[in-house]
Amino acid sequence: AQKVTQAQTEISVVEKEDVTLDCVYETRDTTYYLFWYKQPPSGELVFLIRRNSFDEQNEISGRYSWNFQKSTSSFNFTITASQVVDSAVYFCALSEAPSGTYKYIFGTGTRLKVLA
Amino acid sequence: DAGITQSPRHKVTETGTPVTLRCHQTENHRYMYWYRQDPGHGLRLIHYSYGVKDTDKGEVSDGYSVSRSKTEDFLLTLESATSSQTSVYFCAISERDRSNTGELFFGEGSRLTVL
Numbered sequence: 001a002q003k004v005t006q007a008q009t010e011i012s013v014v015e016k017e018d019v020t021l022d023c024v025y026e027t028r029d030t031t032y033y034l035f036w037y038k039q040p041p042s043g044e045l046v047f048l049i050r051r052n053s054f055d056e057q058n059e060i061s062g063r064y065s066w067n068f069q070k071s072t073s074s075f076n077f078t079i080t081a082s083q084v085v086d087s088a089v090y091f092c093a094l095s096e097a098p099s100g101t102y103k104y105i106f107g108t109g110t111r112l113k114v115l116a
Numbered sequence: 117d118a119g120i121t122q123s124p125r126h127k128v129t130e131t132g133t134p135v136t137l138r139c140h141q142t143e144n145h146r147y148m149y150w151y152r153q154d155p156g157h158g159l160r161l162i163h164y165s166y167g168v169k170d171t172d173k174g175e176v177s178d179g180y181s182v183s184r185s186k187t188e189d190f191l192l193t194l195e196s197a198t199s200s201q202t203s204v205y206f207c208a209i210s211e212r213d214r215s216n217t218g219e220l221f222f223g224e225g226s227r228l229t230v231l
Contacts, residue, residue, distance in 0.1 A: 044224060045220075102172075103174065
């Protein structure tokens, strides 16, 4: 069965600090996709990144970076030099391959507070 | 932005009344989903659809039913609303094929309060 665990319920950092949000997943499938979403205080859900299970290359996009490690079933998200605008709830999600179920399973989210 | 519209955006109703939430998309995506968001639980899948008239249950489907008679519309119905169904409901769409699973695009959410 699919499962996503975000053990950090809430994190507070001071502006300009680096912060890492953890995501651990469980799946029996060998082909799957992982995602990160951001939910700012305004409430909308914003897609950040998609990664398939065959691509373990880390990705960097500006101040955001993602570390995918199949050996530990983790897909962690790091924000470098955090800003107040990064304050949001962040969700990690998992979906199995096209031949599997069509579900997207989410973790419970991590609330990030960046203090000025 | 993906063309997803949820209606109503806000609704207050009383226990025992039926409620229908509508999700309308203009992207012609095959897959549509209903999630509910509650503090401490994140996003939980209620029902999803993988085509017209093709639907299946998610992890929290009790008390909910869905229908999809057209590609663009996915309806979520609470036959007899209860206070435990007070939540924010999100519709989402995605596309996928044999070699690729796309990301979910979300609607703006519908806040339902059951008194």
